[in-house]
Structure formats: structure tokens, C-alpha cells
Amino acid sequence: MSDHDLVPDLDLSQALAVATDLATWASEAIRGPRGDDGVREKASPADLVTQTDETIESHVRSVLRAVFPSHGIEGEEYGTDEPATPNAPYWVVDPVDGTTNYAHGIGWCSFSLGLAAPDGTPLLGLVTDPWRAETFTAIKGKGAHLNGHPIHAATHTTLTGHLFLTEWAAHSHWPGLDPLLTTLSARHCTARVMGSTALSLAQVAAGRATAAAIGEFHAVDGLPAYLIATEAGAVALPSVPAYDEPLLLSAPGVAAELADLWHRILTQ
Incomplete structure (x- = not known):
């Protein structure tokens, strides 16, 4: 089954371009001034959220609704907005994946954004490391890339030493x-x-x-x-x-x- 069969009339190249622009914006927000950033607990003392998490997800949702009004959105901070039309794809977003690191000033967290077909099949994936200016991307069936260059899993034949x-x-x-x-x-x-x-x-x-x-x-x-x-x-x-x-x-x-x-x- 082709991607077109999964979601007719979906332009994944356009979707990736939008996702990449959002990743650039989110990276700047994550690297920006923090202050106390409104850090607070969610489900437990080990489950944190910051104002940056909420600001980024709100912006991402606003852009995605404007560009892809029929699509659904599932986010870490604000739950699920169902697709506006039947059999539409949906986005998944984690605005700051690694909030505990971020809240403690440790530079290892990411912005994660993906698009899935109505049946859950992943169609597009993006993960950005704001601190190292690295953006990992993939479109289903077209390989994976890091900052636009193809990447591949290791050629190792044993776990030993790795x-x-x-x-x-x-x-x-x-x-x-x-x-x-x-x-x-x-x-x-x-x-x-x-x-x-x-x-x-x-x-x-x-x-x-x-x-x-x-x-x-x-x-x-x-x-x-x-x-x-x-x-x-x-x-x-x-x-x-x-x-x-x-x-x-x-x-x-x-x-x-x-x-x-x-x-x-x-x-x-």
C-alpha cells in the first residue's frame, strides 16, 4: 500500500517543510532565556512541565490547524484534538521531550513531531536536538536524514563493546x-x-x-x-x-x- 493510498492528496514534502520550520522555531524557544520558566509538577514530582513546553505546543497546534485544518493533533501537554474530517491523518507532538533535563539546565532534550495515517502508520518523523543543531527526519519509504544528509543504522554485528x-x-x-x-x-x-x-x-x-x-x-x-x-x-x-x-x-x-x-x- 502506498502513502497515497493511506492518505490521498497528502503532500508529505509540504508537511516536512512545515515541520522543519516549526522545529527551527521550537529550537530557538528552547535555547532562549528561561528565568524560572514556571516549572511545576504534573502527575508526580518526577513528571515536570514548564512554560516553554506549553508555549511551544500551543504555537505548533496553531500553525498545524492553519495549514492542515482537517488533521488531528495529539500532544504531550494538551491532549488530543480529533481530525475535523473522517480518515484524516493526525500529528503527534512533544514540545520538549526531556523536560526534566531542560528544567535542570541540562542540554539534552528535543522537539519531536510526527504525522501518522488514520490507522496509526507513521508517515513522517522529525526529532530536533536544539543544543547541537541536529535535525533527524524521515518520510515513510524515503530513508532517514540528519540535517539533510542520509543516515544509516550501525553495521555492528555484536552488542559487545558498543x-x-x-x-x-x-x-x-x-x-x-x-x-x-x-x-x-x-x-x-x-x-x-x-x-x-x-x-x-x-x-x-x-x-x-x-x-x-x-x-x-x-x-x-x-x-x-x-x-x-x-x-x-x-x-x-x-x-x-x-x-x-x-x-x-x-x-x-x-x-x-x-x-x-x-x-x-x-x-x-
Whole structure:
């Protein structure tokens, strides 16, 4: 099935251009003066939101509604606006993915924006690192790019000696994470918890991390990076991520090794 069959009359090149402009604006907002930025708790002391999160998402929603009035929008801060017409695509946006880092002045967070077909199939993904001026992008079936240049998952054939990125579920380890880290450590695979789901997954696309995993897949911060990584040749386990379930991404040469480790952990 082609992208045109999924969403007739959708110009993904135009959508990517709009997304890229929004990413440039969001990056400037994230790097701008912060003051106290109105930092406050949401669901728990480990779940923070800032005025910057809300300002960026409000602006993104305003632009998307103006340019794509029939589309739906799902955002981290303001929930879901259903599509105005049946069978229209919808956008997913996380204005500051890695708000805890941002709120504490640590320069590792991202702006994440994606577009999905009505059935959830990812069509477009963008993840921007404001601090390093890096923008990862992908259109379904057209490969992945970093600042306009093609990128590919690593050619490694073993996890040993390479890098594995993961994220906690806010302040908590997710089920299966601890035994996975122990197993990877025994293989001399170095693990890092960086603090931004979208940006960590995107490192697999760039070939920097050989594998990455999250304990709970959410479209707003996971779908764009998932598309970018798989368009770069990374292998996803499962191949189609499910809401609130773990997602593992890896270079193709280590996919079987990682899948075997994960299967052993799940069957312990």
C-alpha cells in the first residue's frame, strides 16, 4: 500500500517543510532565556512541565490547524484534538521531550513531531536536538536524514563493546530493564540513560548507538523517532510498537542477539 493510498492528496514534502520550520522555531524557544520558566509538577514530582513546553505546543497546534485544518493533533501537554474530517491523518507532538533535563539546565532534550495515517502508520518523523543543531527526519519509504544528509543504522554485528541507550519510566525502572542491563553489562555493552526518549532512539538511526529500548511506547515522543530509526535500517522489536509496551531498536546486525536476550528475560 502506498502513502497515497493511506492518505490521498497528502503532500508529505509540504508537511516536512512545515515541520522543519516549526522545529527551527521550537529550537530557538528552547535555547532562549528561561528565568524560572514556571516549572511545576504534573502527575508526580518526577513528571515536570514548564512554560516553554506549553508555549511551544500551543504555537505548533496553531500553525498545524492553519495549514492542515482537517488533521488531528495529539500532544504531550494538551491532549488530543480529533481530525475535523473522517480518515484524516493526525500529528503527534512533544514540545520538549526531556523536560526534566531542560528544567535542570541540562542540554539534552528535543522537539519531536510526527504525522501518522488514520490507522496509526507513521508517515513522517522529525526529532530536533536544539543544543547541537541536529535535525533527524524521515518520510515513510524515503530513508532517514540528519540535517539533510542520509543516515544509516550501525553495521555492528555484536552488542559487545558498543553503546545501548535507554530511558527510565520517569523516576522508575521498567519491568525487564534491570536484567537486561545486567546481561548487557556481562557482554561489555555500555548503557546510558540520557533523558530524552526521542533523542535516544534517534541515535540508533544515526549509527551512534547500536541499540536502544524504552519500557512504554507513546506515540507523542516515540513514533517520530521510531520511523526515523526504521527508515535508517534499524530493526524494531516488536516490528509495530504497541501503546504502553516496551520497544527495542537495534542495528540489523545485532537484532537477533538482542531479541534472544529479551526473549530469555521475558521467559525467566
